[in-house]
Amino acid sequence: MHDLPALRRRGFLTAVGTTAALGVLGLAGCADSTDDPSDGSGSDSGTPRRGGRLRAAFAGGGASETLDPHLASLFADAARAKALYDKLADYGADLSAQPRLAEKWEANKALDRWQVTLRRATFHNGKAVTAEDVLYSYRRIADPDQAFRAKASLEPIDLDASRATGTHGIEFVLKRPTAEFPNILAAFGAYIVPADATDFDSEPVGSGPFRFVSFTPGRSALFRRYDDYWEGAPHLDEIEFVVANEESARVNALLGGQVEYAHELNPTTARAHEGKGQIEIVRLRNSAMQGFAMKTDRAPFDDKRVREAFFLIADRQELVDGALSGAGVVGNDLFGKGYEYYAADLPQRAQDLDRAKALLKQAGAENLKVTLDTSAVAAGFTEAAGIFRDQAAKAGVTIDVKMGSKDSYWSDILDSGTICCYRSGAMPIEAHISQRLLTDSTTNATKWHHKDFDALYQQAQSTKDKTERTAVYERMQRRLYTEGGFLVWGFADWILGTARNVKGVEAKAPANSLDWARFDKVWLA
Template sequence: MNDVPMNDAPVNDPRFPGLRRRGFLAVAVAGGAAGLGALALTGCAGSSTAGAPGKADGKPQRGGRLRAAFAGGGASETLDPHLSNLFADVARAKALFDKLADYGPDLSAQPRLASKWEPNAGLDRWKVTLREATFHNGKPVTAQDVLYSYRRITDPKKAFRAKASLEPIDLGASRAVDERTVEFVLKRPTAEFPNVLAAFGAYIVPEGAQDFDKKPVGSGPFRFVSFAPGKSAVCKRNEDYWDGAPYLDELEFIVANEESARINALLGGQVEYAHELNPTTARAHEDQGQVQIVRLRNSAMQSFAMKTDRKPFDDKRVREAFFLIADRKELVDGALSGAGEIGNDLFGKGYEYYADSLPQREQDIDRAKALLKQAGAADLKVTLDTSPVAAGFPEAAAIFRDQAAKAGVTVQIKTGSKDSYWKDILDSGTLCSYRSGAMPIEAHISQRLLTGSTTNATKWQHKDFDDLYQQAQSTKDKKQRTAVYERMQRRLYAEGGFLVWGFADWILGTARNVRGVEAKAPANSLDWARFDKVWLA
């Protein structure tokens, strides 16, 4: 989900004759518009009613099947929610399962299966109360199910993605107080513990559950019907869902790896929801009346990562010079086709704790030259690692190369493998293209900016910075905690290793009769791909 490439897998499903190998769609063009032959699929294309997504256009209606196209992971796909990795995995997991908490639009933790949480004075014990909810087999969700789920995720023999997020919990000491109360014992004070409950992949499953592909049982808004890895998954409304039964009768996830397949399937009425469209596609179809384009703002940080532990970026004057070389608007316009907002060298614009009081940094080539001269790097040559692993990476690298030349810096672009890029740039090189999906600012700091962080791409390692993070986590008063986070961000703004030039929109397409898609939800948050609140007009 964050910085993970989407695998390309073939699609050959006789039920979807338009979706060919590698996901391309067979399209017939007539009269200047794309047209498609009939599909051997029963579903609800519905009427072509106008309306903006994210708004309550009239009263929600019950009924119908919504078909959603996502890039998938091929024949190795699974419905095991603890193995969620791609966006398609998470969307399916959200339909079938629940977490104790999830992220709101500002990436603060919002209660889900947990109705409330209460810390002790030392912030190292948290009592979590479960709401009354049932699994699809009719059994109640209990404290034992929660502990089983978390212990399964943290099994040292497994590679579940949420494992690192649950690390603060001492599961050996944690206990079920009663059927609906869990006391979590933590290894250290953790003021942002609700973020742990909302962690990516931290879904609650029934005690003892292991096989999720034949008949998975969750507590989510939809119940399992069928699953064909690399092709589709079908689920139906859970009438007993604790948060209210979905409006849709059925929901189907269809794998279409190529972006062209997803938009053409949407245009041709083969699907009602197309995930992950590129800015060019969005511009071509926005306001044309055929489909609705939904932009999820601030969904992905776009940046260059400078390794602060090696030359030339071990000199903070060089890092500041690179901050000043960047023309952020040119990068957003050129690399993202304008589908985003400029950044200010900090992660999490618009999120809880973001230091929005800092002045917007502007390009200043003269100042950048002066800093490079002071650092003895007036004729600097650097290699910029990039890859087509993420949209806009090669374009941003080329734009920044030209910007750097104005300051006398020679940037040589090195294009790496899509398959190994994220692993390669973690420890190798000095400068690279980098992105991140939405997560709380606290999580970004803990995962990427502490001395012991396992994904520390900038090699930012400072004990006093680590101490500030621990101070924030030990501070119960939110106003005081906010002040500590601001101090940390001011330090990163002045001398950090992330040159954050923009925040990309995540772009979706829906049929004109689809309602209830929340346009204010960044990818990775609660309301992204939340199909229980969607209906067909």
């Protein structure tokens, strides 16, 4: 989902740099839930059990829903796609690419040709997954007449020149050196379908852990265990996805026993039920970046002293406590806390109103007045705007909070205004840079246009040694920390709820990573 601007309310995934913003998920649960035998089953709940149907409630997309994995845009779509299909790779807890259908990959010295070897896996119809299926899938995604989510991610691949080197081998020819090529294999929506597949709703065939049984758009989807899944058959007999668009409906269904899993709960709900014994609350840490995007190409934020002043105006803990109800951690004006390549050694920035005032005075911006765009499009946006307005007033800055439409907010704020509320789900730091911070990036909300910065990105992509590449990414992040346009004040938890008899879930990975929605690893105790 590299074309969404952020994790959105009502289930939108976090994109890795398209028109909005998405990332990688992981099904989670309480850390001690797998060894708590007090669920009345009389068995050791740490030992997986086979059988049963788990019902999972998600916000849905109405009658227009589809099981086409290349069109997935909602969390419900992504969870269903993960159950039915596989990708060549997926993102681990630190957002590094982990092998899935691709057993291994290897680059040439120039990093512009990659040899990928497929593992032995089969589709639900018993046919082997082959190189031709991969090439068909990628060429379908790249169709210029279609709007598939992973299209932008696959752009570096020359699919006309790429070829099968055997039943289970593919040589990918790239348009330029790409050290982070495995991230492309893990791209959101880059699922592998059988060659020539066109019907995805009446009887879709994938290679995932569950096989299709039935689907009613906007209502439910039922899948059954695939016994020949390459990673081992799921413990569950069946997984049923049910649509409940309102958070209250999902919570009530969970409390009433109509479902065993409820996706996307708010912090207030979590606090009300956490530790009370009726349901389990699961927190996926570092799942959504929260911040403000300052337009660096226009006044007043074309002056880096003003941007630094705003960095110093922010009381990050107050924003986390107030806008996220404490369900998150403070940020440090960089994307990807805890992810691969994150510059964790930079000092944590704290509020310094005296320094902020001095910088504004130097910039001739005393008594500054700015309009902050926000919307109810995402949880915490309006609250964050109000809190930051009050913080800025202490530095002599007047902020006028402007409420935007939920329907057009993401498209509106990409080009208009000077500062806006911004949010993004998990994605690799490399993808965040390439899709949002290069001169030609399509979702460059901060209008960060610097040719020397572009050159550093190309240097990183042309550097085979990971230690040397890490050093380049650190240089880029130091530059952004000093004078970038993203004021990243926090990272929000993504909150799930499960019945107490749901076991085998993890809470170690951000939303949108490999271990999110891993219903093949879950069982009912």
